[in-house]
Amino acid sequence: MSDRALRIILPVAVLLVAVLSWKLVVWIFEIPPYVLPGPDLVTQTLIADSSLLWNSLLVTLLTTFEGFLLAAVGGIGLALLFNQSRLIEYSFYPYAVILQVTPIVAIAPLLLIYLPQSLAVLVCAWIVAFFPVLANTTLGLSSVDHNLLSLFDLYKASRWQVLWNLKLPAALPQMLAGLRIAGGLSLIGAVVAEIAAGSAGAGSGLAYRIAESGYRLNIPRMFAALILLSLAGVAIFFVLSGLSQLLLRRWHESAINREN
């Protein structure tokens, strides 16, 4: 069987086995749905509550997307700034690290005090997501082949030419790796902030639905929302991996299959 087919068939088989055992466990031990709903009930809920969950999903995805976009712009922009001026890098890099290592769950309640809720959620998504972009892009920009730098010096390239023709393309693989991590993280940031915010209303996201369903012991809906969140995360990962593959397919080892 081809490698490609195995890559699809095996995980699908694992999923089927897992769902089946879940169903069996619920059935054999007669677990009540407010403790653990079976997969069939979760699916029913997913369909029954689809309009509510769909709207919440859109809210969360929009926050995630905005957070990701800001993280990409901020992370790459800051990395470029750091790369151009050592003084700026020395001054601000430690604080970027501090922002990153402080758990977002601890920052979220504070942000909710000072900022309107939607903005606070966005800032949370940004804080978690921008650092991998910054760190990876910085690494990429500074690991340019020294001989290529010499070559650009030899031909008296301007700063701008070095940046545009050499450093940015050289840093692209690392930059894309950073963005791939940032996509998943900004979803996490958005979820954490929504749960910390915990306020109801029409404009509330998927994470809030989970918290709310928990208070109401609506366990099937919790599962349904959780599944949607995971699917959203998987979709983000695939989109960003595809982008990376597309941009690197001709030249970078990471995007090329090994020939045997």
Added chain:
Amino acid sequence: MPLPPSPTTEPPTGRTIVALRDVGKSFERGIIALDTMNLEIHDGEFVSLLGPSGCGKSTALRIIAGLSTVSRGVVEWPNGAAKIGFVFQDPTLMPWANIAANVQLPLKLASIDETESRTAVRRSLDRVGLADFADAYPRELSGGMKMRASIARALVTEPQLLLMDEPFAALDEITRFKLNNDLLAVWGALRRTVVFVTHSVFESVYLSQRIVVMTARPGRVFAEIAIDAPYPRDERFRTSAEYGGFCRQAAETLGMAMAQRGAP
């Protein structure tokens, strides 16, 4: 200094294109790479710098290219600074750009217009036998072909002075011989000045009109050997007694240069 410099034949035109005068170079941590190095490069000649690794020959080359500064002494350009092409030990190609774009880089950095530079790129690729690989990416080429691309890039600006830093050291012998021949053909056609750094006695004798033998730590010129054999040189020259004699002379001189500083 027991060994007198061997008599040198007059170089083709004799005009000095660049000269190092009492050049010294020390790095941080106190390493002295070059110590009172004197060297004259004449217009149109093919010179090799031959020496053990660590003798500062690459440093001398980088100083001529302006990629490294001198600690002492001066670099003189009697007729004004020459246009330089540089070939590194590694092909040093941009992996994200195809061969044509890599070769075009120096022209792009000089803001030469697209039509003009495309012609120059084609001519340069033709010269090294890579015309059919313009659209290939570096990773798709063999080591020898990557080095050809690197040479094409150095030639694309039509430099007066071509500096080559052990360009063929990482290649297998068959490829290296082939590239030696092709380099001589290019040099024969263009008659630009070439300064070729190598640690191979055989390569330096085969290619050059003049070999500058250097000592290590600190690096300085030990002796010069004129290779008084006519061009074009080919496989017949490579197997001739004359070639063997020059090689022995160069190897002995190199041996003395190394003995002077004790074991390497």
